[in-house]
Amino acid sequence: DIQMTQSPSSLSASLGDRVTITCRASQSISNYLNWYQQKPGKAPKLLIYDASTLEPGVPSRFSGSGSGTDFSFTISSLQPEDIGTYYCQQCENLPITFGGGTKVEVK
Amino acid sequence: QVHLVESGGGVVQPGRSLRLSCAASGFTFSEYAMHWVRQAPGKGLEWLGMISHDGRNTFYGDSVRGRIVISRDNSKNTLFLQMNGLRVEDTGVFYCARELPTNMFAAFDIWGQGTTVTVSS
Numbered sequence: 020d021i022q023m024t025q026s027p028s029s030l031s032a033s034l035g036d037r038v039t040i041t042c043r044a045s046q047s048i049s050n051y052l053n054w055y056q057q058k059p060g061k062a063p064k065l066l067i068y069d070a071s072t073l074e075p076g077v078p079s080r081f082s083g084s085g086s087g088t089d090f091s092f093t094i095s096s097l098q099p100e101d102i103g104t105y106y107c108q109q110c111e112n113l114p115i116t117f118g119g120g121t122k123v124e125v126k
Numbered sequence: 127q128v129h130l131v132e133s134g135g136g137v138v139q140p141g142r143s144l145r146l147s148c149a150a151s152g153f154t155f156s157e158y159a160m161h162w163v164r165q166a167p168g169k170g171l172e173w174l175g176m177i178s179h180d181g182r183n184t185f186y187g188d189s190v191r192g193r194i195v196i197s198r199d200n201s202k203n204t205l206f207l208q209m210n211g212l213r214v215e216d217t218g219v220f221y222c223a224r225e226l227p228t229n230m231f232a233a234f235d236i237w238g239q240g241t242t243v244t245v246s247s
Contacts, residue, residue: 062240063171065233068232110229114173114187115176117172
């Protein structure tokens with residue numbers, strides 16, 4: 020199975036800050052890496068797929084990059100509505116696996 | 127409006143079975159592969175398995191293989207998750223999700239609201 024290691028597991032930032040989350044795969048997954056946002060009590064929401072493609076309707080302050088084993092997700096200017104937990108997910112091979120999540124809070 | 131609505135959750139005793147449903151609307155259900163994802167209380171997301179758009183192929187995660195069966199009825203736009211031999215550790219919120227029709231396996235662009243299963247004696 021492909022293991023996905025996300026870091027940090029949590030972070031606290033000020034509104035307007037640039038926030039970056041990293042995700043590392045245990046083997047190469049090309050660009051088959053997706054990012055989701057989950058707010059408490061809600062279902063996950065797809066933000067970015069194929070490492071860097073923004074899902075329609077998602078604000079442009081969200082971005083993703085990387086390929087192979089190392090990926091990053093960035094919020095260019097943290098907004099109040101961005102609070103939640105973010106997950107990376109690989110879909111290069113089965114079983115599909117998720118990172119452990121990064122909880123984003125406002126300082 | 128594209129929607130997925132899960133149902134069938136509840137409290138069940140260990141060892142018993144449960145069938146969850148996921149009703150799809152607003153899109154051509156038969157054109158999309160579908161997945162089930164579980165989230166234990168306070169934990170992350172765990173992929174349980176998937177079914178191809180036509181129902182011919184299913185794949186399961188290691189932790190549930192042999193205990194779950196995923197099926198679909200394209201005539202009724204409904205996805206199912208049959209769970210047998212439930213364990214306390216199966217407790218959680220169960221989500222169905224639609225897969226983007228882009229790659230062999232792809233991101234999940236639409237998720238249901240989730241249905242809660244509690245396994246307890």
